[in-house]
Amino acid sequence: MMGSVVYAKTKALTDVEFHYCPGCTHGVIHKILGEVLVELDILGNAIGVIPVGCSALAYKYLNCDIHQAAHGRAPAVATGVKRVRPDNVVFTYQGDGDLASIGTAEIIHAAHRGEKITTIFVNNAIYGMTGGQMAPTTLVGQKSTTSPEGRNESVCGKPLKVSEMIATIDGARFVERVSVHSPAEIRKAKRAITKAFQYQLEGKGFSIVEILSTCPTNWGMKPVDALNWVKESLIPYFPLGNFRDDINGGVRK
Amino acid sequence: MKGNEAICEAAIRAGCRFFFGYPITPQNEIPEYMSKELPKVGGVFLQAESEVAAINMVYGASGAGGRVMTSSSSPGMSLKQEGISYIAGAELPCVIVNMMRGGPGLGSIQPSQADYFQATRGGGNGDYRHIVYAPASIQEMVDLTVEAFDKADIYRIPVLILGDGMLGQMMEAVTFKEIKKQDLPAKDWITDGTKEKREPNIINSLYLEPELLYAHNLKLEKKYNAIVDKEVRFEAVDLEEADVVCVAYGTTSRIVKNAIETLKKENIKVGLIRPITLWPFPEKAFDQINTNVKGILTVEMSMGQMIDDVKIASNGRWKTSFYGKSGGLVPTPAGVIDSIKKILGEEI
Numbered sequence: 382m383m384g385s386v387v388y389a390k391t392k393a394l395t396d397v398e399f400h401y402c403p404g405c406t407h408g409v410i411h412k413i414l415g416e417v418l419v420e421l422d423i424l425g426n427a428i429g430v431i432p433v434g435c436s437a438l439a440y441k442y443l444n445c446d447i448h449q450a451a452h453g454r455a456p457a458v459a460t461g462v463k464r465v466r467p468d469n470v471v472f473t474y475q476g477d478g479d480l481a482s483i484g485t486a487e488i489i490h491a492a493h494r495g496e497k498i499t500t501i502f503v504n505n506a507i508y509g510m511t512g513g514q515m516a517p518t519t520l521v522g523q524k525s526t527t528s529p530e531g532r533n534e535s536v537c538g539k540p541l542k543v544s545e546m547i548a549t550i551d552g553a554r555f556v557e558r559v560s561v562h563s564p565a566e567i568r569k570a571k572r573a574i575t576k577a578f579q580y581q582l583e584g585k586g587f588s589i590v591e592i593l594s595t596c597p598t599n600w601g602m603k604p605v606d607a608l609n610w611v612k613e614s615l616i617p618y619f620p621l622g623n624f625r626d627d628i629n630g631g632v633r634k
Numbered sequence: 635m636k637g638n639e640a641i642c643e644a645a646i647r648a649g650c651r652f653f654f655g656y657p658i659t660p661q662n663e664i665p666e667y668m669s670k671e672l673p674k675v676g677g678v679f680l681q682a683e684s685e686v687a688a689i690n691m692v693y694g695a696s697g698a699g700g701r702v703m704t705s706s707s708s709p710g711m712s713l714k715q716e717g718i719s720y721i722a723g724a725e726l727p728c729v730i731v732n733m734m735r736g737g738p739g740l741g742s743i744q745p746s747q748a749d750y751f752q753a754t755r756g757g758g759n760g761d762y763r764h765i766v767y768a769p770a771s772i773q774e775m776v777d778l779t780v781e782a783f784d785k786a787d788i789y790r791i792p793v794l795i796l797g798d799g800m801l802g803q804m805m806e807a808v809t810f811k812e813i814k815k816q817d818l819p820a821k822d823w824i825t826d827g828t829k830e831k832r833e834p835n836i837i838n839s840l841y842l843e844p845e846l847l848y849a850h851n852l853k854l855e856k857k858y859n860a861i862v863d864k865e866v867r868f869e870a871v872d873l874e875e876a877d878v879v880c881v882a883y884g885t886t887s888r889i890v891k892n893a894i895e896t897l898k899k900e901n902i903k904v905g906l907i908r909p910i911t912l913w914p915f916p917e918k919a920f921d922q923i924n925t926n927v928k929g930i931l932t933v934e935m936s937m938g939q940m941i942d943d944v945k946i947a948s949n950g951r952w953k954t955s956f957y958g959k960s961g962g963l964v965p966t967p968a969g970v971i972d973s974i975k976k977i978l979g980e981e982i
Contacts, residue, residue, distance in 0.1 A: 392830075425830035428698065440836045446825035448697050449838040451720050454690040457682065461694025461702070462825065464678045465652060469698075469827050487690070490683035 391415040393424050397441045404597035404604025406561045407435060410503060411442055413561075413571040414474070418445065421578055423470045428462050430455040430471070432479035435509040439474055453484025456491035459498045470581060472499040477518040478508045481541050488547070488589075495552030495586035499577045502543060505594040506615060513599030517541040520618055525599070540618060544591045548624035555580045555588035556625040562593070562611040566621075576626070585628065593619060637772045638663035638802040641731060641795065642671065644779040645703050647810055650729070651677035652702040654691035656684055656710060659743045660799035661733040664705040685710040689717030689730075696726040697837035699824035701783060705731035707799070708749050709740060712757060718792055719758025723839030725854075727786035729779065731795045733802035736962045744962025745799035747884060750939035753796050754913045761851050763858045764792040765865060766912040768883040772806040778910075784816045785865065789857055796912060798935065800885045800964075861914055868916035869908040873923045876905030878974050879952075881944050882933040883909045886958075886965055890933050893970035904974055912940070917947040927952055929977035933965055934958040953977070 393415030401407045418424040427445040431437060433452035440447040450458040455473035463471040480488050480502050491498065507525055508514040515525040515532060518540045522531040532540075548556040555577050559570035570592055577588035593615050595607040602610060635643070642664055645653075653668040669679040682688035688704050695702040706714060711732045721728060734749045736742035753766045765785055769775035775797060782793040825835050841847035869887075871894070873879060882890040887908040894904045905927075907919045923930075930952045932941040938956045945954050957973035959965045 424828075426827040428825045428827060430694070437840060438842075440834075440838060444828075444834060446828055446835045447837070448694060448825060449724075449836070449840050450693070451690060451716055454686070454693075454717070457687040457690035458694035458697075460680070460687075461652075461654065461691035461696070461700075462698040463694075464680060464691070465695045465698040465700035465702075466826055469825075486683055487687055490687065493683075 391419050393418045393444050395442055395444050399442060400438060401435065402598040404595060404607055405435070406594045407503065409561045409567060410501065410570075410592055410594060411439065413567060414501060414574060415443065417571060417574045417578060421575065421582070423578065423582070426468075427470045427472065428466065430459040430462065430473045432473070432475040434476035434479050436474055436476060436503065437510065453479050453482070454487055455479065456484065456487040456496070456498070456500065460491055460494070460496050463496060463498050467497070470499075470578065472501060472578070474501045475503070476509070477502070477504045477506065477516045481517040481543050489550065492547050492550045492553040492587045492589070495554070497581050497584055497586060499581050500587075500589040501574065502589055502591045503594045504543070504591055504619065505596040506540070507596050507599045509596050509599055518543075520614060542619065544589070544624050547589055552587050553589065553625055554586040554627040557623045558591040558593070558619060558621050560593040560611055560616060560621055562595070562608040580628070635772065635808050636663060636803065636805050637775060637797065638733065639667045640772050640776050640808050641779050641797075642667040643810065644776040645729065645783070646671055646675060646677070647813060648780040648783045649701045650703045650783060651675065652695045652700040653677070653679050654682050654688040654695070654702070654704050655706065656682050656688050658707045658710045660735060660745075660802050661705050661707045661731065663802070664731060685713035686716065689714040689721070692728050693717055693721050693724070693726060696721065696728045697724065697825055699821050699826060703729040703731070705733070707733045708735045708737050708746065711749060711752065715752070715757035718764070719756065719760055719762060720839050721792050722758070722762035722764055723760060724837050725790040726792070726837065727790050728792050729782045729786055729795065730792055731797065734796065734798040736960060742962040743799065745885060745935060745964065746960060746962065747798055747886060747935035748937070748939065748960055749796070750912065750934070750936060753794055754915070754943070762854065763861070763913055764794055765789070765861060766794045766796050768796045768910060768912050769801065770884050770887045770908065772801065772804070772808050775801060776808050776810065780813055784818060787818045789861060791857070791861075796884070798885050865911060866914045866916050866918065867910035868919045869906070869910060870919050870922055871906040871908075872903060873905040873907070873919075876903050876924065877928055878931060878977050879905040879907060879923050879927055880931045880933055880970070880974070881907045881909070881940065883912060883940065886933050886935050889965055889967055890970055893967040893974070896967060897971060897974065902974065902978070915943045915947065920947040923952070929953040929955055931970070931973050931977060932956050933970055935965060936960050
């Protein structure tokens with residue numbers, strides 16, 4: 382009896398093996414991003430800009446033209462690309478250290494200009510690549526190699542809520558925070574990424590999807606525990622949902 | 635035409651269609667001119683949120699195949715160094731203008747040549763070089779700007795036009811010559827979408843494996859050596875007859891020429907080496923100097939930076955000395971003359 386294919390790896394991913402740690406959800410995010418590029422039939426037209434951080438090597442995994450950017454500068458690089466190639470689909474893929482710390486000026490002003498690009502913002506509340514230092518999104522009390530006693534609010538402030546902040550900027554037309562800690566959430570995340578790219582395809586301005594992601598290695602957790610920690614600790618501080626969807630009813634939160 | 639405006643007109647005529655910049659004195663006429671004129675030719679002017687963003691927009695625009703330029707002045711150039719290192723590492727063409735002002739720090743807004751180290755040594759990290767043109771007149775600035783875009787494309791390298799506040803702000807007559815179309819290498823490496831018909835093009839300076847980065851550095855070195863062989867430019871005046879040879883570039887070379895004319899009347903023979911490329915530095919010009927020269931005088935609008943390259947090029951063959959002013963003060967012909975006479979007096 383002949384079998385039928387019910388699932389195949391998306392052609393948006395190359396055959397290079399990921400370097401990501403076991404239980405890290407970057408791989409899932411790469412996969413759904415790739416699937417969206419294929420489903421919207423924009424893979425051949427896509428130009429990605431990737432960051433410094435764990436996903437600095439994503440140019441080996443994503444099967445489209447890529448710029449590897451300096452730390453935090455991906456939105457500026459993407460601006461240059463989009464201004465030269467307005468008919469291409471341009472996206473950035475950035476972590477929390479990259480986007481929410483060293484690159485705050487670049488992301489805010491790309492949104493502010495209404496730059497017709499899409500940002501995939503992977504927030505795992507820690508610096509992964511450099512070995513688990515405190516990020517701007519690290520929770521109060523969360524231990525890291527540079528907050529060994531836990532993040533102290535009186536010294537470091539509270540974690541930065543990027544989606545809420547960007548949703549106040551008029552050039553940002555679609556802002557949503559999603560998670561990938563369960564199959565149901567992964568499906569929602571994929572829907573948000575699809576919408577974000579549709580905004581760009583319709584020339585509607587800046588769109589961003591913040592994705593809560595895991596870092597079992599630097600959180601010091603088993604992969605399953607890390608997924609639970611997203612649900613039980615990250616989401617209460619970083620609530621999921623849409624913060625801006627101008628076509629479908631404007632600012633909701 | 636004002637220097638800052640002439641450089642823009644030259645760039646647009648040379649096919650520059652993308653400009654990203656941030657305001658800073660004394661080069662504001664550049665973004666202002668570009669904002670007015672680029673849209674008329676279907677180009678894009680964008681005022682970035684910072685010099686850091688501007689140079690990274692250049693990185694993106696160049697990688698996507700645009701003929702692109704940015705400009706700034708000294709403190710702003712410091713901010714661009716990160717991006718320049720990445721652009722050099724990823725081998726992207728672009729033209730960068732620095733209308734130098736006094737430093738360090740916020741310094742002043744007056745003309746200066748105190749960014750020589752930054753321009754020629756690479757203010758960014760890593761083993762990289764880029765071409766540095768040092769025009770001495772607005773006409774030369776126009777001509778070099780046109781050429782800079784082609785050299786950038788030929789070598790896939792950033793080209794820096796190093797002017798100063800004086801060159802940017804002053805007015806001179808200028809002719810825009812007809813631009814000869816160069817046979818430039820095809821840009822088959824740019825990001826414009828694979829159309830799923832070719833392998834992805836990657837704009838990148840990351841090589842985690844040591845052997846690969848070393849191979850990349852060797853490739854860059856080969857390119858830099860070719861530039862040293864082919865692209866050195868300088869003006870040499872009376873090196874065979876001179877008792878003293880001055881070395882000066884840009885605005886300062888004009889002051890030195892003035893002093894040389896005055897000394898001619900006193901039968902004092904002074905030669906001049908005027909580097910037009912600061913990198914590659916015209917070391918071979920020094921081989922034309924006669925052996926009886928009493929000394930080499932480096933004149934700069936700084937506390938003495940190019941003199942390091944003059945010493946390397948002299949290689950102990952002559953005594954070297956320095957005259958310069960900084961902080962927005964300009965070296966005077968009288969000061970040059972005094973320094974030259976001091977060299978001759980010491981020897982007599």
